[in-house]
Amino acid sequence: xxxxxxKLDNVNTHIGQYHILQGVHFEAKVGEVSVLLGRNGxxxxxxxxxxxxxxxxxxxxxxxLNQDITKKPTYDIANLGIGYVPxxxxxxxxxxxxxxxxxxxxxxxxxxxxxxxxxLNLFPDLKKFWKKAGGNLSGGxxxxxxxxxxxxxxxxxxxxxxxxxxxxxxVIEKVMExxxxxxxxxTILLVEQNFFMASKIGDSFTLIDDGKTVHxxxxxxxxxxxxxxxxxxxxx
Amino acid sequence: xxxxxxxxxxxxxxxxxxxxxxxxxxxMDSRTLTILLTQILIFGILAMSYDIxxxxxxxxxxxxxxxxxxxxxxxxxMLNDFESTIGVFLGSIVVGMIIAGILSFLVGLLTLRLKxxxxxxxxxxxxxxxxxxxxxxxxxxxxxxxxxxxxPDVFKDRIVFYLVVLALLVIVFITLKRFVxxxxxxxxxxxxxxxxxxxxxxxxxxxxxxxxxIVAGVIASLAGSLYAVSLRFVNTSxxxxxxxxxxxxxxxxxxxxxxIGPLIGSVVIESAQHYLSGLARDFPIFxxxxxxxxxxxxxxxxxxxxxxxxTLQSKYYQWxxxxxxxxxxxPLSKNKESSE
Numbered sequence: 001x002x003x004x005x006x007k008l009d010n011v012n013t014h015i016g017q018y019h020i021l022q023g024v025h026f027e028a029k030v031g032e033v034s035v036l037l038g039r040n041g042x043x044x045x046x047x048x049x050x051x052x053x054x055x056x057x058x059x060x061x062x063x064x065l066n067q068d069i070t071k072k073p074t075y076d077i078a079n080l081g082i083g084y085v086p087x088x089x090x091x092x093x094x095x096x097x098x099x100x101x102x103x104x105x106x107x108x109x110x111x112x113x114x115x116x117x118x119x120l121n122l123f124p125d126l127k128k129f130w131k132k133a134g135g136n137l138s139g140g141x142x143x144x145x146x147x148x149x150x151x152x153x154x155x156x157x158x159x160x161x162x163x164x165x166x167x168x169x170x171v172i173e174k175v176m177e178x179x180x181x182x183x184x185x186x187t188i189l190l191v192e193q194n195f196f197m198a199s200k201i202g203d204s205f206t207l208i209d210d211g212k213t214v215h216x217x218x219x220x221x222x223x224x225x226x227x228x229x230x231x232x233x234x235x236x
Numbered sequence: 237x238x239x240x241x242x243x244x245x246x247x248x249x250x251x252x253x254x255x256x257x258x259x260x261x262x263x264m265d266s267r268t269l270t271i272l273l274t275q276i277l278i279f280g281i282l283a284m285s286y287d288i289x290x291x292x293x294x295x296x297x298x299x300x301x302x303x304x305x306x307x308x309x310x311x312x313x314m315l316n317d318f319e320s321t322i323g324v325f326l327g328s329i330v331v332g333m334i335i336a337g338i339l340s341f342l343v344g345l346l347t348l349r350l351k352x353x354x355x356x357x358x359x360x361x362x363x364x365x366x367x368x369x370x371x372x373x374x375x376x377x378x379x380x381x382x383x384x385x386x387x388p389d390v391f392k393d394r395i396v397f398y399l400v401v402l403a404l405l406v407i408v409f410i411t412l413k414r415f416v417x418x419x420x421x422x423x424x425x426x427x428x429x430x431x432x433x434x435x436x437x438x439x440x441x442x443x444x445x446x447x448x449x450i451v452a453g454v455i456a457s458l459a460g461s462l463y464a465v466s467l468r469f470v471n472t473s474x475x476x477x478x479x480x481x482x483x484x485x486x487x488x489x490x491x492x493x494x495x496i497g498p499l500i501g502s503v504v505i506e507s508a509q510h511y512l513s514g515l516a517r518d519f520p521i522f523x524x525x526x527x528x529x530x531x532x533x534x535x536x537x538x539x540x541x542x543x544x545x546x547t548l549q550s551k552y553y554q555w556x557x558x559x560x561x562x563x564x565x566x567p568l569s570k571n572k573e574s575s576e
Binding site: 052073084090093094102103104106149153 | 419422423425426429433434435436437438439440441493
């Protein structure tokens with residue numbers, strides 16, 4: 001049986017006076033692509049932000065590599081090996097592609113150089129626009145840069161928030177291929193609205209509704225369950 | 237092959253300007269202009285230090301004058317209490333920098349956790365507190381009346397002092413340029429652009445902001461030391477908000493995040509102050525020169541929203557991009573022919 005890399009247990013999160021997460025629980029297993037699914041406003045992005053510590057949990061626990069990270073600050077969590085690709089990509093607009101990646105690499109070692117080479121082969125566009133300012137890239141290129149930056153940051157787990165958002169179908173395909181390739185080297189937790197994409201690359205799923213986990217299982221199970229897809233995702 | 241960085245066009249222009257500035261006092265035999273230029277260079281150093289905070293780290297501080305004032309008072313007090321030698325002068329610069337470094341570390345540690353506007357307010361309050369202390373601690377500072385002191389003999393020649401200030405400005409410029417282009421400088425820019433994102437890359441951003449605060453504080457103290465020697469006088473005006481506002485305006489007008497911009501800003505503001513107030517002898521309306529100064533500021537912000545250096549830089553990049561596009565365009569007919 002595959003080992004749990006990340007475990008959320010009855011996680012509650014408040015943002016200001018709003019109680020956003022009201023009992024999220026799920027596990028992400030080593031080497032899998034786990035997908036968080038749910039309607040808009042269900043709490044998927046907040047779940048990722050809670051894991052990385054940007055909106056810390058007010059209840060429950062988040063365990064990563066058997067270590068409780070619930071109350072840890074964001075930089076500590078990142079240094080434990082969790083990379084985060086936010087919905088808006090969070091590119092440093094004034095830094096070049098090279099600088100964006102090198103900031104994330106921190107120290108240059110043989111391992112990081114090898115990772116960089118790997119990621120540049122995965123996203124050749126980044127090599128092409130190596131000296132271009134991050135702010136001048138297209139949406140798809142920004143997405144690739146954000147993923148590359150999180151990956152070279154020695155990540156054991158990548159949190160990727162809606163990588164297909166606002167991208168052309170051909171670019172979505174490239175991003176999908178890259179995620180499948182990256183899966184060989186790291187575990188991925190994906191938030192995705194595009195069910196076609198999620199079902200193609202996901203190994204397992206967690207359905208979140210109104211800030212609560214309503215179902216978790218193998219992706220195949222969800223693909224075959226039209227009723228669940230209709231009820232929680234409005235499709236099928 | 238990459239062009240060696242020292243031979244780049246912009247470095248060549250800067251080198252020519254540097255040579256012109258060295259030649260200036262020997263060519264133009266004007267004491268007033270030499271003094272004005274010395275002031276421009278001193279405030280240029282102060283404005284560059286402010287650019288590290290505002291331009292490179294995105295920190296708005298309203299208390300930058302406290303570090304300038306510390307440098308000014310350290311030099312003035314030491315030159316007054318000990319012998320007026322170059323050794324004491326250099327020692328006073330070091331002492332000023334150490335005190336400013338320690339204070340900026342403590343202030344940074346206590347305040348930089350706060351959100352930008354709260355931080356700005358708190359720096360203003362701490363700076364105000366230091367001003368009150370300086371005014372009340374008359375035994376040492378002589379309060380608002382201030383005191384004169386003797387500068388080292390070698391600085392009696394204004395040209396020598398001008399050249400020393402110029403050399404220090406060049407050293408500060410090169411050092412800060414290397415600092416902002418280092419990996420640490422890149423993290424500072426990342427903090428300015430998106431602090432949360434920088435944290436989620438594993439950086440303890442407070443640590444980097446405190447480093448920026450210390451660097452800025454130490455350089456501002458150096459500017460304060462030079463300022464005190466240039467006047468041979470110090471009073472509590474070196475700790476007032478006006479000094480901070482001058483640095484802020486120089487940085488914004490010149491162009492934030494460019495280092496060269498604040499130097500241009502210093503030229504504009506110091507010259508405007510000098511010439512506008514000078515016009516009051518012939519035109520009484522210029523006694524209210526600050527109004528015209530305000531108009532210059534408004535015009536600069538309207539026509540140069542990125543500051544003078546920032547706007548020129550982006551115009552240059554636009555022109556370069558256009559040039560590349562024009563040379564890459566293949567006429568449609570030619571394209572057709574080649575495909576046939």
